[in-house]
Each structure stands twice: as C-alpha cells, then as structure tokens.
Amino acid sequence: MIEIRKSEERGYADHGWLKSYHSFSFADYYDPRHVQFGPLRVINEDRVAPGMGFGTHGHRDMEIISYVLEGELAHKDSIGNGSVIRPGDVQRMSAGTGVRHSEYNHAADQTTHFLQIWIMPDQQGIAPGYEEKHFDAADKRGRLRLVGSPDGADGSVVIHQDVRLFAGLFDGDEAATLALQPQRKAYVFVARGRVSVNGQVLEAGDAATLEGEDAVRLTNGSGAEVLVFDLP
Numbered sequence: 001m002i003e004i005r006k007s008e009e010r011g012y013a014d015h016g017w018l019k020s021y022h023s024f025s026f027a028d029y030y031d032p033r034h035v036q037f038g039p040l041r042v043i044n045e046d047r048v049a050p051g052m053g054f055g056t057h058g059h060r061d062m063e064i065i066s067y068v069l070e071g072e073l074a075h076k077d078s079i080g081n082g083s084v085i086r087p088g089d090v091q092r093m094s095a096g097t098g099v100r101h102s103e104y105n106h107a108a109d110q111t112t113h114f115l116q117i118w119i120m121p122d123q124q125g126i127a128p129g130y131e132e133k134h135f136d137a138a139d140k141r142g143r144l145r146l147v148g149s150p151d152g153a154d155g156s157v158v159i160h161q162d163v164r165l166f167a168g169l170f171d172g173d174e175a176a177t178l179a180l181q182p183q184r185k186a187y188v189f190v191a192r193g194r195v196s197v198n199g200q201v202l203e204a205g206d207a208a209t210l211e212g213e214d215a216v217r218l219t220n221g222s223g224a225e226v227l228v229f230d231l232p
Contacts, residue, residue, distance in 0.1 A: 001210070004207070005208070008205075010022055017052035023045075024036055026044060038187075039161050040187055040231060041062070041118040041120050042118035043207075045115055046113070046116055047113050048071075048105040048112040051105065051108060053104030056100050057100065060097065061096065062094075063094055063120070063161060064093045064118055065148060067089075067117065067167070067191075070114075071110045071111055072110075072112060073112050078100040078128075079099055090147045090157050091130075091157075093129070094126060094127075094130070096125065119163055121160040123160070133155060133156065140168050140169045142168070142174035144218070146164060146166055148165035150162055150164075163231055165227065166230070167228075169221075170224040170226065175218060175219045175221075177217050179215045180213055184231060185212075185232075186229060187207065187209055188202070188207060188208040189229075190202045190205065190206050190226055192204045193222050193223035194220075194223070196221075199217075199219075216228055
C-alpha cells in the first residue's frame, strides 16, 4: 500500500525570520493522523532568513539530522562542536542525556533552506554525540546513496535506531530501486523537483508512505532530490 501526502497538506508556520513546513505534528501544529511514522518523528522544511537563526536551546533523547538544500547553517553545541554545514553535508546530533545547541544563517544575502529531521532513538539516556559527513552530488546522481544507518555502513552517519536513510538525485531516464524486507516500511520525501514513486508522481514537498510493498521504485525524475527512509 502506498499513500501520498501532498505538500500543501503539511502544517505551516511563518515566524517572519523562519518559514517552516511540518510533515508531522510539531509545536503548535497537531494532526493526530500525522504524529510519526515508525520512529520517524519530524521532517521540518525550514527557510531561515539572512542573519537569523535558532538561539541556544536544548534537546534530549532524539536523533537530529540536518540536511542543507541551499545556503549554509552554522552549528554550535554544548559538547564542543562548531561547524558550518552546506549542501551535500549530512549532520547527525544525538541528544541523548541532554545537549544544547544553536543554528544560524550568518549570510547577509542568502536564505538557508534545510531539512530538520528527528528520529526517535532505540534507547534512551545515551551519551550525546555529533557527526557530519559530506556526500557529493555525483555520488547521489541516479542512485540512492546511503547517508545514515545504524552501523555507519558505506561511510554513512550513525543513527541510533534501525533506520537507513538514503538520498538521491534524479533526472530523465535515471532510476533507482530500493528493495524492502518483509515487515519493513518506507517513507519517501521529495525535497525538490518531481519524481515518480512506484508509478505515482510526487513534487517538491510531497511524501509517500509505503507499507506491504516489496520495493521503492523511483523513475521519471525532473530536478528531483529525494530522501528515502527504510524503517522498522
């Protein structure tokens, strides 16, 4: 079974400096039909205005992944990490027993467009941790590149949950198939462009949930950047 959720069905918040679409219930947006999908808890598509950002705030017991689409995001946290992530970077912060961090767009003239993803960990109370990796566009072109996994396979960032996160870029005849093991499900999010998912056309901001399917099949892309979550 495949179910499509269109971009315009998501929650939306406009804070002036921050414009955010919520795929799942978040902050003031609540939809009992869309609280989580397996351990996938948050996908926020955020646009942060130049010179603005999230002040220092805390998290606990959550795997937080940042995926930049345009611009850059400066990160600083209470466990000693400071960096600037850009398109192609995948950042994972394990909040564990508690971590505080800030995220800013220091550019004077460019909006930062990024995805903030939360995954519930398979155990609580782990030590906070941080990791980031870069994946070139060529490495994602016409394929699903593993960028996050429980064991760091293939150079991916480590996610403390039985989740595998893939990213791919698709145009024209480029296609990819991800086989799904029995009893597992998948969540597909189209970050930009257009692509067919198991024969159904999705555009930027659209998502598909797949349950009882043997594979995720991506075809007919047009400027598409896609994230696929293989979930328990």
